[in-house]
Amino acid sequence: MYLKSLTLKGFKSFASATTLKFEPGICAVVGPNGSGKSNVVDALAWVMGEQGAKTLRGGKMEDVIFAGAGQRKPLGRAEVTLTIDNSDGALPIEYREVAVTRRMFRDGASEYEINGTKARLMDIQELLSDSGIGREMHVIVGQGRLNQILESRPEERRAFIEEAAGVLKHKRRKEKAQRKLVSMQANVDRLNDLTQELRRQLKPLARQAKAAQRAASVQAQVRQARLQLAGYELAQLAAAHEDIQKQVHAAQEQRELVVEQLEQAHILHAEAEQEVARATPAAEQAQQLWFQLSALAERVAATQRIARERADNFVELSYQGQDPDVLARQAERVKSECAQLDENVEIARQRLENIQEEVSDYELRAQEADKEHMAQVRAIADRREGVVRLVAAQEKYNEQLKVVAAEIARYNEQLEHSRSRSQDIEKRLLESEQAWVQAQDAAQPLQEAHIQATAEADAAEKRLEQLRAEQKNLEKQVSRLESRIETLQAAAPRAHTSYAGSSENKAAMAELVPLANKMKMRAEYAGQEKALAAALGFFAEALAGAIDDETLAQLVSQPGNVTTIARQTPGDTPWRLDADLPAQTQWLLDALTIDSGYVVAVTRLLADVVLVPNLDLAMEVINNDPRLRAVTYDGQLIGQGWVQFGQGAISTLEVEAQVEVAQSELEVVQAQLAEIAGTFSGAQTAAQEARVAVAQATANMRDHNNLIAQLERDVQRLRGEKATLQAEHEKLADHAQAADIRQVEVQKHLDDTLDRLARVDSDETQDQELSTHQRDEAFAALSQIKAMELEAKLALRSSEDKVRTAYDRLRGLERQINYERQAKAQFEQQMVRKRQQAQLAQWVSDKATVLGQQLSEVLEQAQRDREDKAQQRAHWSTRLQETKSAHSALQAQHKRLSDNVHALELASTQASVRLEEARTKIFEQLGVPVEEIARDYLPDSDFDEKTVREELREAEKDLNALGKVNPLALEEYKALEERYDFLANQLADLERARQDLSDVIEGVDKKILQLFHDAWLDVEKEFPKVFSTLFPGGQGRLVLTDPQDILGTGIEVEARPPGKKVKRLSLLSGGEKSLTALAMLVAIFRARPSPFYVMDEVEAALDDVNLRRLIALFEQLRQDSQLIVITHQKPTMDIANVLYGVTMRGDGVTRVISQRMSPELRQSQTQQSQPEQQINEED
Template sequence: MHLKTLTLRGFKSFASATKLELEPGITCVVGPNGSGKSNVVDALAWVMGEQGAKNLRGGKMEDVIFAGTVKKQALGRAEVALTIDNTDGALPIDYTEVTISRTLFRSGGSEYRVNGEPARLLDIQELLSDSGLGKEMHVIVGQGRLDAILHADPFERRGFIEEAAGVLKHRKRKEKALRKLTGLQTNLDRLSDLRSELARQLGPLGRQAKAAQRAQIVQAVLRDATARLLADDLVQTQARIAATTPDHDPAERRRAQEERVRLLDEEIGEAEAARRSFDTQTDAVHERRTTIAAQHTRAGALAQRAGDRVSMLRSAAEQQRPAGESPDALRGRAERFEAEHGEAESDAEQRRTTLADLTAEKEDVDARLAAAERELAAERARIAARMKHRAELASAVAVAQRTLAHAESAISSLEAESSGSDEQIERAEAAVAAARDRLTATEAGESSLDEDHTAAAKAVAGLEEERTALVDDRSACQAELVGLRAKAEGQRASSRLTAELTDLVDAGLPGLRGAVAQHLRIVPGCEVAVTAAIGTLSSAVLTEDRASALALLDYVGEEGLVDVLHPRAGASQSTAASSRSEAGQQASVRSAAPVPTAEAAPQPDATLPAASAVTASAPDLAEALAGLLTDITLAGSRDAALARLDEHPRETVIALDGTVYADGRAARAGSPEAGQIAARAALDETLAAMDEAETRISDLDERIAAFDEPLAAARERERTAMAALHESDAAIMAAGEELARATGELERLGARASATADSLTQAAKRREAAVAELEGARRAVADDEADGDDQDEPDTAVRDELADARVAMGERTVDARVGLRSAEDRVTFLADRIRSLRRQADQEEAARAQAARTAEARRRQADAAGEIARIAAAVAERVGVWQQEAEAALAERSGERRRLEEAVAGLRARRAEAADDLAKAADAEHEARLARERHLLHLEELERRAVDDVGLSAENLIEQFGPHLPVPVLDPRPGDGGAAAGQSAAAAQSDEADEVGEADEVPSQPYVRADVERTLAKAKKERSSIGQVNPLALEEFAALQERHDYLEKQITDVERTREELMGLVEDVDRHVQEVFESAFYDTQREFADIFSRVFPGGEGSLDLTDPYDMLTTGVEVSARPAGKRVKRLSLLSGGERSLVAVAMLVAIFKARPSPFYVMDEVEAALDDVNLSRLLTIFRELQETSQLIVITHQKRTMEIADALYGVTMHGDGISRVISQRLEARAGEADTPGDAETAESAARPAAVDA
């Protein structure tokens, strides 16, 4: 892989299309200062993706576009195209040539292309990185690169080695993974918070679900008892119907007639069966007669065919005779051919002898002819050498004449050029002095502008720092607000009312003020205890008056269970009006409710009056609470409760977990409303925190907005100062460029005058040498002509005679070969003919034996066919007798069938009479059944109840719940008991979920109607005591549990992803460590070798700052030239420091080679000795990589394979001249093919 072409259009000083053909070896770009040589280096870096304007020696990226000169307008775009030879496949793309182009428009747009197709910057960077060309472009060593290496810290030096080793892209992967880890941790924290919130909600909802499960069990018991009692009634009713005895006479008569009809049907069936049997036998006789007739016909035909075959076989046996030639005659002919075969073999042997003699004679003639050919070729070579020598002498004379002419022409041209040099030098010196004065005057005002810009920048930085701090505070508040909103959403789900209360509150009934729980405010931590204290009041609803309460009871109906609280009949009007104003104000209840007098729940060893832990927003509710909570105390623990009860036995003490302690009684209470009340309390705190966070965000927004105006003014002052500074810089740069241009012109004129004088001296020497060379060439021509040997062609008579003899011998040899081939073919033919005749004789003898055997076989077949004909005639006669007997039997069976048909007709008439009698008997039986219908009415009513009440038909009901079946014990719980209730509910839920096959495991007992009736009454009573339940609690609990499990799964997935990312980071670190370690030690080895060669006798090394941490260690450079003790780079001379930097770069290049390297005047500070050492290293790099060198050194140019000269005249237009060097020395002045390309250049982009 190497750079093939570089095309520039409108890039810096190259306005028109300029194409550079680059060689695989060393290409040098030369030219005077300010001509634009380094713009070629900038173009290479720019087209390969460089994004830093300063790295391209500009202030902004727009500076790479041609800005125009006095004689040429500015262009609207800059374009550079680089063609890379990819024959070796170093780039991962299926092309042998890859063209990368980059275009920048003055409007700001830009585009990249690869082989003409649009591409991204990332695509180009990844394409180049796989071949060792990193994003930092370490292969391009610009003018400031050496200084950067010298002043780099250890970590920056590590970066040089990492880029060459291709490690930077892996570091990018690690940084991306770490960013993902940060995001994952944030998501994990949010999921954990949400999981905790859901876990807190699962407790209250689980208790509601347990109550719903108990209600389901009671309902199942009710349904089972009802169904069994109804099934018992059905069985008893059916038994009574079956016991009823109606009149049996009509049924007996009907059955007698049915029996008579049945017997007649059987007789008719038997008669018809006999007739069908008779018909079957008749058909068999008819079929037998048909078969016998067919057999009689076949027997006659067989006798006829057997007679015909006897005649045919006997005729064929007589005609079988042998037809071929006899075997004896054939063997006689074979013996005659054997005699001819012996004569043919003798003739062939004689011809072989003759051919061998001719072949030997021909080989002798060939040997003599080859010797004659060699002698003739040697003579011709001698004559050609002599002619070539004469031509060379003539060419030398011509060359010497042309050289002399060129030398005289050069002398004339140089003398004319040197005549006007002095006057041009004087004008250039005056221009330099004027430019230096203008530069000094411009630089005088630069310091004050720098101070103004520094002050403005500090002011902007201070304001931005303060504003950034406020923005960070606002982001933190916003994040806190988002978390509070998510928390409030979960708390709202937990604080919702039960489904029944929600339906009542949302029904919109007149006078309804909402649920009691919505009007309460309880001290946090006391929710369960207060709910136990107020009992069913926590699930009640509030109304404005008694009429509204009664209307609510009518609304829910007899089946609904609801507790209603309304003001007493004697309440004041103000109280009633206050109650009416609060109806429907659920949103304002939270803020309007008084705050409880107690600040917190009691400590474990303390107590608290229950009335101080709760307040109500409605006066009538507050009055009811006061009455309920009298003599009730809340305790922080069981010990505190028992201690309080011992002191005040008449009080009721309730622990915070809901356990109620009274004199002689202890119970544990709990309800879903406790969890809802606690959730609403927590929701109030969360909403308050949300209000506070929103207030802080609003305040921060105002403070941030206050910074906009002063920050904009400060930035405007900074821009103004920067613009003034840029104008000053532009003026200084323009003056500096003018001074540099004038100085360069003066140096160029002085160098040209000196070069002209040197060239005149060299031209005079070349003319003298050309005169001497011309005289020597003319003398050599005269000496060769005096030799007198003018023979042009050697004698060929002997060669021609031998050639004719060889042709004659060849013809005789061919004739002998043809004769031998004919004799051999005759021998082969006779041998084949003898074998053929003998084989034919054997075949004829075998054929005659086979014909005799065939004739004998046919005679035997004819005798057998005659016997078959005799037997077939006898069979035909016998079968004819059988045919006559079968026809007589058919005539007798015809009369018998007519008799059977008459018997069947008589039976059918008798059966018709019996059917009439049966119809009369059925009508009598129907009349008797009408009397039994009234007994079935009660049974139908029971069946209707079975369908309506149980949802089963009578048969299914009896089958599943009949008195013959044992009664399962669905609720084995004995009465009350908190722990047993939960276990029974869980067991019931489990039983309902089991398969039908596991029903045998349920305990059962025999059916006793009185026991079932008691079970039904008990179940109805328990259903009334359970009260209202949330029928959706089970579904809500399952949904919430499913969501909790889903969050657990998500958290597991996030944690696994985090572990995978951490594994990826570890893999990248391990890979980076391995690659960097290998690259460093290779570079360290190469640096020691290179340093010892550029500093003979000196010592240089690369060392790690922290060898035990290969991921973060830096790289230190130690250099000690021969004869010195210092090792620090800062203590070395300028040339030594530059050489150390070059040695480090070359060490990196050799440790991790790249396809090409670009070096911009890296040897400018070196003397001849050090330059010679560096050029030796360049030649080594040339073996593996392509080198593009920007140089002023003549010795560097001498090692180049191709030269590009870049010039720029006063019009600011660069011109490029190319020169391919075919030889290293002695041909530097030989003119070659040159091409020039003009392009406009802007002054600011010219090398300074």
């Protein structure tokens, strides 16, 4: 594909029809400035769809029409036709040659044609974009385009690659779809508003339509139900008034009977109160006495136990310390060693004194020799220097002697004071050490007393914890048994005593008790309640009580739960069956204890029941006498032709038996708990006394330990003071010795000065040669004797150390002897005291044993007395509670009956008033005479008031819920519903269309991403190659600003020409910038080739070297694409296949002259230009 021709009519300076026929390869357009060369480029851009007037170098689009020049008048339209050779099928159109025409008129109207057929601008743009020619015209490159590349932002540079990759067409599709989405959203919002408004209107219309349909039927139901209920209400009120009158008479008679019973119960209650008043003080006194004796017995037992432990813990011990006599003999030996060492010290001291005398002689000789020598030397010097300095030295030494003498006197005074303080501290230290040792010795008895008290307290606490654990265990058993009793009582089946009849009948039912309370198994048959419950069956849950025939008849006539009542019939005589029973079996009635008033009722139930131990005997009984029933201990009931077995719900009889067993266990545990309470009180007292003893022993030991610690601190403090004082004494002695030395030295210097003065005054002194032989011999002898003196001092010091050590051992032995003697005496005293304490403890243990035996007998007697009196009080308390309960029950019954009589009388009056009010109200509300209602609407036997009232309530509720009825609501509802359905369908269609557009946008995004990514990789790869061609030795690359966002990332250009380190485009020269921009464009051209490219004077700013490099790129590009080059450069003209010359005469009209260039001519021109190129490169 390539541009075949371009025809211009009235376009800018082309006033006459002009046709440029292009060839494949490079077509060069040349001519002087202002001749209209660039108008050819503008025509190409315009015909391919350019819409920007500024891009076409005009102020408005009408400027492209020839405006007139000279004698030429302005034209009315501009027309450009571009003919494209499509023989390779690059354009998606079924033509080998495509002619695109665009014309514009003065009025601004435009026309587009493709091969003479009318078309749209979009059709032309999409047709060209499929061949790589986008709307932005990246194939047309001029100076403005290069500046645009250089000055654009990174995000704008990516548009060049997008256009080359064919992305812009897809972007336009995306933008168009997005615009449609936006416009569609307005329609969707409008439809949503309409449908919501219709839904809001439909709901009340639907309710009104429904209400109109139901209104008539509901009103008829309401009137019918009200008439039926009015008849029922009249009948019920009349019957209730008659029934209440009967109840009033019955309640009055029953109240008179209860008054007589209440008087008799009051007498029995007063008698029980008197007996309880007599029994309670005696029982409490016996209880208190038993508690006191129990506590005393526990204290005696604890005392006996502690005394026995103290007696058993005594052991006769011998003294474990060192023998004082042995230590005394060791001390005598150490004294002998001290005497011998004293003699050695005296010998060493005598030897040292002798040597020191010799040292003094030798020192004197050496000093005299040295003095003589120095005197001679100084005399010579003094005669030279004069006597003035010697006199001054004499005065200085005299002053120093006075100062040193004062220091020596002060030091001697301080040493005397230090010796006095040392003696005082030594004395106090000795006293403190003795007191410390004595205190440590006295700590042993206190520790033993504390250990013994702690052991006794632990034993008492252990005994107390044991009793407390037993008490808690018993309390847990009491709690467990009480909980079990409560659980059993709660789990016991409850007989139905509720009654919906009159208050009199309710009171009669409330006085009934379970039948199980009127019978129980005999003691020898305890635990067989399961058999009794099985034999009774459902009668086990029956009620029992005195009830008259009239009340019974009323109870039976009223509806309610199934109720079984055993009536009290004391006048009847029970009867028994006569039958022979096998061994180990007996009548069940013989195993029961039955209340006298209910013997007949129970006998009627169980007269035929035999109690047997197992199933075999049961079968034998039934086989012998089919009239009988047999029940086993496990609750298996057998009769002729039937058997009952298995586990069912627990019966009242079984519960009562288990409750009785639990109560018996509870009484035993409570008695044990009361018994242990006394023992626990005594153990608490003994433990408290033991704790007090431990606290006292702990306090004594703590106080004594504090005393020992204080004495130890005093000893350490005095030892520290002694050491400090000794160090101060040694320091003062050193200072005094140093002062003595300084005094001797100053005196020596003074004597030397006086001698020198004497020698200076003597005229006999003569200068002579000095000799040192005599002085050297004297000092050598002095050194030898000094060494002997040092050895003697060391020997004396060693002997003194041995003596000091021996005397320290002697003093330590003497202190140890005194300590061991005192410790042995104290140990013997402690053993005597412990022996006495053990004997006393044994005596106390024996006495406590006897007293404990006596207390045990007294305690047993007190226990029996306490139990007897407690039983008496419990008996009368129970009797009192029974009489009180009976009296209270009768009082409550009397009150209930009185209240019932009053309530019934009041109810009778109220019933009469209600009946009259109901008649008046019914007539006023329904407008129907009462006689007519009583005749026509009396209730039938199957009339259900609850159902009718429920129907009336529902009907009234529906009628009220309907409110005001709109008769036109149904028609309005149907019309509105049809409109709502139509809009809903339209909205659904729009939603589907919007989803389709969203899918299109998503697909376009994927396509754009793929196209741009592939194009970017190719351009990125080509740019370094192109850049290295234009800048040999340089480096350049393209970089994405945001690689993570391929759809929005920009492109940065990095260029580093050879010999430079800069990469920013702004730092490059003009020519370098142009070449860099061209490098980017050429990289795009090579990555995504287009059929043709237009270059408008892009090499104008280049020198010959760079021009040759650019021409080389042109040579590469024309292998795949057609190049139309607007140029002034001769080298560029040399490579062109076709050369167009553009000229303009004075009439302002452009004319074109063409010349086809032969290959031989181009080659010769190229060879002629090579020397020039070489010269330029050398420059």
